[in-house]
Amino acid sequence: MRGHLIVGVALSALLVGPAAGQGKPVKIGFVTTLSGPTAVIGNDMRNSFEIALDHLGRKIGGQPVEVIYEDDQQKPEVGVQKTQKLIESDKVDFIVGYIWSNVLLASLKPAVDSKTFLISANAGPSQLAGELCSPYVFSTSWQNDQTPQAMGLYMNQKGVKSAFLIGPNYAAGKDMLAGLKSTFKGQIAGEEYTKWPDQLDFSAELSKARAAKPDAIFVFYPGAAGVQFLNQYNQAGLKIPLYTAFTIDETTLPRQKDLALGVPGAQEWVNDLPNEQNKRFVADYKAKHKTGPSFYGAQAYDAAALIDSAVAAVKGDTSKKEEMRKEMEKANFKSVRGNFKFGPNHMPIQNFYLQDVVKTGDDFVLKTVATIVENDQDRYHDKCPMK
Amino acid sequence: MGLLFIEQCLNGLQFGLLLFLLAAGLTLVFGIMDLVNLAHGSLYMLGAYFAATFAALTDSFLLGVVLGLAATLVVGMAVEVVAMRRLYGRDHLDHVLGTFGLILFFNELVRLIWGPAGMSLIPPAWLNRSIEILPGVPYSAYRLSIIVVSLAVALLLYMLVMRTRIGMLIRAGASNREMVGALGVNINLLYTLVFGIGATLAGLAGIMQAQIQTAYVGMGESVLIVALVVIIIGGIGSIRGALVASIFVGLIDTVGRAFLPDMLKLVLSPAAASTAGPALSSMLIYILMVAVLVLRPGGLFPAASR
Numbered sequence: 001m002r003g004h005l006i007v008g009v010a011l012s013a014l015l016v017g018p019a020a021g022q023g024k025p026v027k028i029g030f031v032t033t034l035s036g037p038t039a040v041i042g043n044d045m046r047n048s049f050e051i052a053l054d055h056l057g058r059k060i061g062g063q064p065v066e067v068i069y070e071d072d073q074q075k076p077e078v079g080v081q082k083t084q085k086l087i088e089s090d091k092v093d094f095i096v097g098y099i100w101s102n103v104l105l106a107s108l109k110p111a112v113d114s115k116t117f118l119i120s121a122n123a124g125p126s127q128l129a130g131e132l133c134s135p136y137v138f139s140t141s142w143q144n145d146q147t148p149q150a151m152g153l154y155m156n157q158k159g160v161k162s163a164f165l166i167g168p169n170y171a172a173g174k175d176m177l178a179g180l181k182s183t184f185k186g187q188i189a190g191e192e193y194t195k196w197p198d199q200l201d202f203s204a205e206l207s208k209a210r211a212a213k214p215d216a217i218f219v220f221y222p223g224a225a226g227v228q229f230l231n232q233y234n235q236a237g238l239k240i241p242l243y244t245a246f247t248i249d250e251t252t253l254p255r256q257k258d259l260a261l262g263v264p265g266a267q268e269w270v271n272d273l274p275n276e277q278n279k280r281f282v283a284d285y286k287a288k289h290k291t292g293p294s295f296y297g298a299q300a301y302d303a304a305a306l307i308d309s310a311v312a313a314v315k316g317d318t319s320k321k322e323e324m325r326k327e328m329e330k331a332n333f334k335s336v337r338g339n340f341k342f343g344p345n346h347m348p349i350q351n352f353y354l355q356d357v358v359k360t361g362d363d364f365v366l367k368t369v370a371t372i373v374e375n376d377q378d379r380y381h382d383k384c385p386m387k
Numbered sequence: 388m389g390l391l392f393i394e395q396c397l398n399g400l401q402f403g404l405l406l407f408l409l410a411a412g413l414t415l416v417f418g419i420m421d422l423v424n425l426a427h428g429s430l431y432m433l434g435a436y437f438a439a440t441f442a443a444l445t446d447s448f449l450l451g452v453v454l455g456l457a458a459t460l461v462v463g464m465a466v467e468v469v470a471m472r473r474l475y476g477r478d479h480l481d482h483v484l485g486t487f488g489l490i491l492f493f494n495e496l497v498r499l500i501w502g503p504a505g506m507s508l509i510p511p512a513w514l515n516r517s518i519e520i521l522p523g524v525p526y527s528a529y530r531l532s533i534i535v536v537s538l539a540v541a542l543l544l545y546m547l548v549m550r551t552r553i554g555m556l557i558r559a560g561a562s563n564r565e566m567v568g569a570l571g572v573n574i575n576l577l578y579t580l581v582f583g584i585g586a587t588l589a590g591l592a593g594i595m596q597a598q599i600q601t602a603y604v605g606m607g608e609s610v611l612i613v614a615l616v617v618i619i620i621g622g623i624g625s626i627r628g629a630l631v632a633s634i635f636v637g638l639i640d641t642v643g644r645a646f647l648p649d650m651l652k653l654v655l656s657p658a659a660a661s662t663a664g665p666a667l668s669s670m671l672i673y674i675l676m677v678a679v680l681v682l683r684p685g686g687l688f689p690a691a692s693r
Contacts, residue, residue, distance in 0.1 A: 035498075035503065036503070036603075036604065037503075037505050037603035039504070040503060040504045040505075043503070169665045191661065192648075193664075193665045194665065195665060195669045199669075200599075201599060201600065203398035203401070203402070203527075203530065204398055204641050204642075204644045204645040205645075207395055207398060208391065208645060210394075211390070211391040224505055224601065224603060227507065227601055228599065228601055231507075231598075231600075231601070232527075235510075235515060235516070235517065235528075236517060236525070236526075236527050237516060237517025237526075237527065255505070255507045255601065
C-alpha cells in the first residue's frame with residue numbers, strides 16, 4: 001500500500017512537473033451559461049469560440065489546443081466551483097468566458113491566486129476595472145458602465161430631458177445605471193432595481209415609470225429578460241420612448257421581432273462593422289449556424305485571438321507568464337471590432353456605436369447607425385494600481 | 388399617486404389570481420390525496436410549451452390554448468397513473484424525492500424537444516394592447532383578461548366542488564379517504580381526475596404567464612415556491628384559503644415592491660434604501676407566511692377534518 005502511494009506521488013510529480021511547452025496541448029477552460037433560459041448566449045459564445053479555432057487551424061499559437069466548456073448555470077456559486085475545478089483538476093492555462101458580472105466576481109479569486117490568466121469575454125464589473133484589477137485578468141468586452149455611458153450621450157443628443165431607469169439588482173445592473181447617470185445630463189425621474197434573475201414580471205416598475213411621466217425610459221435587461229421586458233412594455237401601452245443597453249441582440253431578436261423596431265441600443269460591436277476579420281467571422285458563423293453571431297460571440301472570438309497571440313509569442317511555453325502578459329497588453333491581434341487596444345487596467349479602449357433594428361423580408365437584423373464615442377476608456381482605470 | 392396605487396393593486400390582483408390557479412391544483416392534490424407534488428411547476432411549464440406549439444401549428448391563438456389545456460390534462464392524468472400512484476402509500480419524503488425527480492425529467496425533456504432557447508406565445512391583437520380603465524390610466528388588456536379568466540375559473544371550481552356529485556366525492560375524499568373507498572367509489576379514478584384538474588389549472592396558469600414572460604425551461608420552479616407559500620398561508624386543502632391567500636400574496640408582493648423602496652428613502656439614505664428596498668420587498672411574502680404560521684399554524688382556512 002505504502003509502495004503504491006510513493007509510486008503515485010512520484011508519478012503525479014512527473015505529470016505536473018515543468019514539462020515545458022512543446023507538444024503539450026494548450027488547455028483553455030471556458031465558463032459560460034449552457035443551461036436555463038440564457039443558455040442561448042452561452043451557445044453563441046461557444047459557437048464563436050469554435051469558429052475562431054477553425055480560423056486558427058484548430059491550433060492556438062501554433063500549438064494543439066484542448067478546450068473544456070463548463071456550465072455556470074448563471075449562478076455565482078456554481079461559477080466559482082467550475083473555475084476551481086478547471087484550475088485545480090484540469091490545470092488549464094487560460095480561463096475564458098463569464099457572461100454575468102456576479103459570476104465573474106465570485107470566480108475571480110481562484111484565478112488570480114493561482115496566477116491563471118482569466119479573459120472575460122463579457123462581464124465587466126466596475127471593481128475589476130478598478131481596485132480588483134490584476135495582471136492576470138484581461139477583458140475582451142468592456143467595463144459595464146461604458147455601454148450605457150454611450151447611450152447617455154446619445155440621449156443628450158436627442159434632447160431627452162428626463163429619464164426613468166430600470167435594471168436588475170446585481171453587480172452589472174448597478175454599474176449600468178450608474179454609467180448612464182454619469183453621462184446623461186437630464187433629470188433622473190426614477191430608478192428601479194428588480195430582483196435578479198427570477199423577477200420577470202415588470203408590471204409594478206412599468207406602472208411607476210408611467211406615473212413619473214419621463215421623456216424616456218432606459219433599461220438594461222440582458223438575455224431572455226429583454227424579450228420579456230419588451231413584451232410587457234408593449235402590452236402596457238406606454239408611449240414613452242425606450243433606450244437600451246444589452247437588451248436587444250441577435251440572441252433575443254428572433255423573439256422580439258417587431259417590438260424591437262425603432263428601439264435604439266448602444267454596442268461596441270455590430271455585425272456589419274466593415275473590417276476583414278469581422279466579415280469573415282460573420283460569414284463563416286452564418287454558413288455554419290444559419291443565424292448571425294451576437295456581440296457575446298464576437299467577444300469570445302476576440303478572446304481566442306488574444307490567447308493565440310500570447311501563446312505564439314512564447315512559442316507554446318505557457319509557463320512564461322510574464323512574457324505572455326506583456327504580449328497580451330499589446331493587443332497584437334486582429335479584433336473583429338477593428339480598432340482595439342488595452343488600457344493599463346487590461347480593459348479595452350474602443351468605440352461605441354449606435355445600433356438599430358431593421359426588417360429585411362421576414363428577418364430582423366441589427367445595423368450600425370452612427371459612432372457615438374471613439375476610443376472610450378472606462379472611468380475606473382485611475383483606481384487600478386497597475387500603471 | 389392615487390391612480391398609481393390603483394394600478395399597482397390591479398397588478399397585484401393579476402399576479403395573485405395567476406398564483407391562485409397554480410395553488411388551487413396544488414392544494415387540491417395535497418389536501419385530498421395527501422401528496423406533496425413538487426412537479427406541479429413542470430405541468431405549468433408544459434402547458435405553456437404545448438399552447439405555444441399548438442398556436443404556432445394551427446395559427447390560431449384560441450385553438451392553441453384549448454389544445455394546450457387538453458394536452459396538459461392528458462399528460463397530468465398520465466403522470467398520475469404512471470408515477471404518482473406508486474407514491475400514495477409512502478411518506479412525504481418519498482413524495483418530495485419522486486416529484487423532484489419528475490422536475491428534472493420534465494426540464495430535460497422540454498430541453499430535448501423544444502431546445503434551450505424558450506418559446507414565445509403572442510396573444511392576439513385584441514388582447515395585446517392597452518385599454519383605458521380610468522381616464523388617463525391605460526392598462527394592459529392582456530393582464531385584465533387574466534383577472535377575468537381566473538375569476539371565472541375560481542367560480543367554476545367552486546360550483547364543481549360544492550354543487551356537483553364529483554365535487555361531493557372530492558370533499559368526502561378530503562375528509563375520509565378510506566370510507567369513500569369502502570363505500571364503493573372508484574377512488575383511483577377520482578384521484579386521476581383530481582390530479583388532471585390540478586394539472587389543467589397549472590397549465591392554464593402557465594399559458595397565461597407565458598405571454599408575459601415567454602415559456603422557458605424551469606419556469607415552474609420559482610413560481611412553485613410562491614404557490615407553496617400561498618397554500619401554507621391559505622390552509623392546506625382549502626380552495627377558499629388558496630383564493631384569499633393568493634390575492635393577499637399577490638398584492639403584498641407587487642404593492643410592496645412598488646412602494647417599499649420609496650418609503651425606505653424617507654428613513655434611510657438613498658443609497659442604503661436602494662439596496663435594502665428590493666431585498667426587503669422580495670422578503671415580504673415570507674414574512675407574511677411566518678406571521679401566519681405563528682398565529683394560525685393551520686393557515687387562514689384550515690380544512691375542517693384536520
